[in-house]
Amino acid sequence: MKRLLILVSIFSVFACSDKASEPETLTIIDNTAEVEAFYRDNPDFFKFKSIDDLPEGLNWIDGSDLPEVGSPEAQKGGTETVRLADFPRTLRTVGPDSNGSFRPWILDDTTMAMAHRHPDTLAYFPGLALRWAVDESSKSVFVELDPKATWSDGVPITADDYVFIFWFFRTKYITAPWYNNWYESQYTGITKYGDHVIAISIPELKPDTDSKVLELRPLPRHFYREVGEDFLERYQWRFAPTTAAYILKPEDLNKGRSVRLTRDPNWWAKDKKHWRYRFNLDNINLVVIRDTPKVFEAFKRGDIDQFGLNLAEYWYDKLPDTDPAVAGGYIEKKWFYNVRPRPPYGLWINSNQPYLNDQNVRLGIQHATHWQLVIDQFFRGDAARLNTANDGYGPYSHPTLTARPFDIEQALAYFKAAGFTERGSDGILQKPDGTRLAFTLSSGYEALKDILTILKEEAAKAGLEFRVEVLDATAGWKKVQEKQHDIHFSAFGYSLELYPRFWETFHSDNAYDKAFLGDGEVNPDRKPKTQTNNLELVAIPEMDSLINRYRAASDAESMIDLSHRMNELHFDYGSFVPGFKTGFFRLGHWRWIRYPENFSYKHAAGATQFFVHWFDETRKAETESARQTGNTFPPEVTIYDQYRAL
Amino acid sequence: MIALNPQTRKKLARFKKIKLGYVSFLILGTMIALLAVAELFVNSRALVVQYEGNLYFPTYADYYPGTAFGGDYSYETNYRALQARFQTEDQGNWVIMPIVPFNAYENDATGGIMRPEPPNADRGHYLGTDTTSRDILARLVYGTRTALLFAFAFMVSVYIIGIVIGCAMGYFGGVFDLFFQRLIEIWSNIPFLYMVIIVFSVIPAEASIPVRIMLLLSVMVLFSWTSMTYYMRTETYKEKSRDYIAAARVIGAGTPRIIFKHILPNVLSTLVTFMPFTVVSAIAAITALDFLGFGLPVPTPSLGELLKQGTANLRTAPWIVTAAFGTLVLILTLVTFIGEAIRESFDPKQFTLYR
Incomplete structure (x- = not known):
């Protein structure tokens, strides 16, 4: 029966795709009335005032003195070919399937917010805002918008495009509960002072109050006039007017194969400071190539211009410095150390599963996983041991906690305390009643599956069996979101924030439906809460109260102290085995792709993130002819270690 | 018949x-x-171990912890290391290993780096090793x-x-x-x-x-x-x-x-x-x-x-x-x-x- 159902669903998928090619016969929607009614019904949130009501004495900042991003030497022009691992399933930037690897190209890395953190100093430089001011008394940030700013279709960007986001992200039409919750709970109001001044208020002041507001991106009100019940289908393949330098023309969307982005010659910020030397390529051709080895071959042929060399096997073996293309100077290799929050690669133990709910078992697992071997032999010493789930947050990260080392004797002692006293016929520990010390170790990282087999081999020495399960990325993530895992190897992608978040991962609200009874007793009937990031099902009353204090705190000093105490508590609980962190990124690129003198920025996540590279036509011709004639150039292998952590 | x-x-x-x-x-x-x-030819377990007058045949037996042969660890004996140890100690104990002394799972990284290595008869990797230094044969x-x-x-x-x-x-x-x-x-x-x-x-x-x-x-x-x-x-x-x-x-x-x-x-x-x-x-x-x-x-x-x-x-x-x-x-x-x-x-x- 199940098989039949699957078949039926396959057929219906085909049927749907047929329907999509029919001419659109969508009903006409105009949500103006609905949106305005929403504004009216929430008068405490949406306030409309005149510019004369603007409070006086605000401390305006404009960030204009920050250094440029990009190099004045950059030239405009050229086409870069980039690999996409999978064709985007939608052009929406919100809702199901939208948060994929394609979204940075049309949202995260390319569009403009009101202001952006300078990648070297972390201070804000202006984007869509002219200037801004933080008003502590009203817990608000006032922003004056740049009147010159326009959408890519020429429509000016006004305060209405900002007011609108608080309707859009809170409506159920977008099918995005996280956004619904975030925009309901993290903001307390928006005030429009005429067309180009707004004030947005947040519940609590924070050391980075400004970031909560300045990093908001407007939505084109005129484009989203048709948002309604069928939002997901209606906007599935519509490219929204954008603030980015790159636009997507309908004819450049070659479904299943490629997407071509074109630089907008009329982009409003093309001469603006901090923006003028960026987004230099005329076209970016995103081509779907699923297989990474194939991408690498295409890169070596010169069909693809740049290739990430983060994995040791690529940097050392597949593209060594002695490779003719590198030694001949055709391909340049760059190794850049950066400073930013580190994705917490490690083992997330589901402390709600049988035996894993025993702290002794968890601590035994900590000592039975040989991460140092992985770091030394698999990463060839380039990575370092992660110590907590929140490394890389400067003073907010714990200064002295160190991850527990691989130690068979200690692991055996902890397992013994948990009742796993004797080794079975294959060396795996068991209880006197025959219960084996075996857990499923799952992961959605196909590329890192070797790590799991290394851990498995070593854990067996401590009498612990890992049953390795490698899933595809989506299935793996679904598994942990459903809290079905025993132990899962994964990491969160942390964005550049000043201080870590704890509520998402450690609060009992995100672990169980009702973790505790009224008197603080553990609720015996509690059910795990799905679709949250508390992967360990941490539910400790003390942690909850620390998190609440942390969320309410507004000064850095007490937040740092609380952050350290939460990390210590988490460390003692032992449900996260810290794995590794890499303090750098590596890139190989053909010599016609050029980068600014310092290559990248202190807090950059990757080389291409800020689009400061450019395409050098003369160098391209020069290189092509040199490849024909066998001429060579001086090799370029550079390690930028000025930001290397000690 | x-x-x-x-x-x-x-x-x-x-x-x-x-x-x-x-x-x-x-x-x-x-x-x-x-x-x-195949366990008799390709295996990390020894065929025969002679230790203090007793003969052991680990191939199809339960695992022997390191302590069984005078080692200081409780997990499965590393017979290749044991063989080397017996040779240096020279006390009449000996180990006979299979022709290919590796199992299909263990990482045997030369020089402490896991990477594919070409065939090397001296180390016993007759067909080389794979990306995590496991024996291909x-x-x-x-x-x-x-x-x-x-x-x-x-x-x-x-x-x-x-x-x-x-x-x-x-x-x-x-x-x-x-x-x-x-x-x-x-x-x-x-x-x-x-x-x-x-x-x-x-x-x-x-x-x-x-x-x-x-x-x-x-x-x-x-x-x-x-x-x-x-x-x-x-x-x-x-x-x-x-x-x-x-x-x-x-x-x-x-x-x-x-x-x-x-x-x-x-x-x-x-x-x-x-x-x-x-x-x-x-x-x-x-x-x-x-x-x-x-x-x-x-x-x-x-x-x-x-x-x-x-x-x-x-x-x-x-x-x-x-x-x-x-x-x-x-x-x-x-x-x-x-x-x-x-x-x-x-x-x-x-x-x-x-x-």
Whole structure:
């Protein structure tokens, strides 16, 4: 029966795709009335005032003195070919399937917010805002918008495009509960002072109050006039007017194969400071190539211009410095150390599963996983041991906690305390009643599956069996979101924030439906809460109260102290085995792709993130002819270690 | 000694005369015999340990902790290290290791870095190591064993179902035949590879490796038995109308007796000729599934997994793909030769190009 159902669903998928090619016969929607009614019904949130009501004495900042991003030497022009691992399933930037690897190209890395953190100093430089001011008394940030700013279709960007986001992200039409919750709970109001001044208020002041507001991106009100019940289908393949330098023309969307982005010659910020030397390529051709080895071959042929060399096997073996293309100077290799929050690669133990709910078992697992071997032999010493789930947050990260080392004797002692006293016929520990010390170790990282087999081999020495399960990325993530895992190897992608978040991962609200009874007793009937990031099902009353204090705190000093105490508590609980962190990124690129003198920025996540590279036509011709004639150039292998952590 | 029917003896004699097939059969037979006891040749466990006057045979025994031989650790003895230690201590203790002293799972990184290394007879890696420094020969041997075992189990199951249903269809005919024909037509149009992929993605992780292999086998059998029924059905139809069947029925033989005792032996030659090709396709299928990542669970050694690694490291580690591809070609060629020879020797028309 199940098989039949699957078949039926396959057929219906085909049927749907047929329907999509029919001419659109969508009903006409105009949500103006609905949106305005929403504004009216929430008068405490949406306030409309005149510019004369603007409070006086605000401390305006404009960030204009920050250094440029990009190099004045950059030239405009050229086409870069980039690999996409999978064709985007939608052009929406919100809702199901939208948060994929394609979204940075049309949202995260390319569009403009009101202001952006300078990648070297972390201070804000202006984007869509002219200037801004933080008003502590009203817990608000006032922003004056740049009147010159326009959408890519020429429509000016006004305060209405900002007011609108608080309707859009809170409506159920977008099918995005996280956004619904975030925009309901993290903001307390928006005030429009005429067309180009707004004030947005947040519940609590924070050391980075400004970031909560300045990093908001407007939505084109005129484009989203048709948002309604069928939002997901209606906007599935519509490219929204954008603030980015790159636009997507309908004819450049070659479904299943490629997407071509074109630089907008009329982009409003093309001469603006901090923006003028960026987004230099005329076209970016995103081509779907699923297989990474194939991408690498295409890169070596010169069909693809740049290739990430983060994995040791690529940097050392597949593209060594002695490779003719590198030694001949055709391909340049760059190794850049950066400073930013580190994705917490490690083992997330589901402390709600049988035996894993025993702290002794968890601590035994900590000592039975040989991460140092992985770091030394698999990463060839380039990575370092992660110590907590929140490394890389400067003073907010714990200064002295160190991850527990691989130690068979200690692991055996902890397992013994948990009742796993004797080794079975294959060396795996068991209880006197025959219960084996075996857990499923799952992961959605196909590329890192070797790590799991290394851990498995070593854990067996401590009498612990890992049953390795490698899933595809989506299935793996679904598994942990459903809290079905025993132990899962994964990491969160942390964005550049000043201080870590704890509520998402450690609060009992995100672990169980009702973790505790009224008197603080553990609720015996509690059910795990799905679709949250508390992967360990941490539910400790003390942690909850620390998190609440942390969320309410507004000064850095007490937040740092609380952050350290939460990390210590988490460390003692032992449900996260810290794995590794890499303090750098590596890139190989053909010599016609050029980068600014310092290559990248202190807090950059990757080389291409800020689009400061450019395409050098003369160098391209020069290189092509040199490849024909066998001429060579001086090799370029550079390690930028000025930001290397000690 | 089982008395063979003179016809069969004649067929066997003819098979022996076809040299290519017969030699292939001998080679494959030897290979299978060796693979059955592969633990004696390719293993990290020692064959024999002599320690303080006692002899130990760890190969098929429970594990011996390091402390059993005077070590200071409680996990499984590292026999290679033990051998080295005994040699330096020189107290009359000794260890005999298998020819390839590695198992299919352990990482043996030279110089402390895991990466593919070319064949190196001195270290015992006769075919080199894979991307995480595991011995390729060990993975190849155990991978091949699983593939062959899988293929034979697959063949037997497919044939049992195919024969029973095919014969029944041919023998009973009528509505029964009609119903099953339609059923098979529908069933055989379900794309088998996709079904395996779909079914495999919903198997719970708790299932142990043997259980997962069994599940994979049953799914493959479930979608592969249909092709056999067509041949069995026509053959049975043909035989059924012959006089000897009528005679048997007149004597009063029951249906099962007629099918299995009279019809089956007479249609067997058709079956036998198909067998090797079924084995070939089963090996190819399991390898393809592994290559796609839907086959045996990580880190079970398999030909497909090696092929995948090999193609991903074609330039830097050509020995991986060479080893896996070579083995696959060898086995498939041997089985095909045997198949051709069987077909030839069972063919009533005496004509052959294979001699």
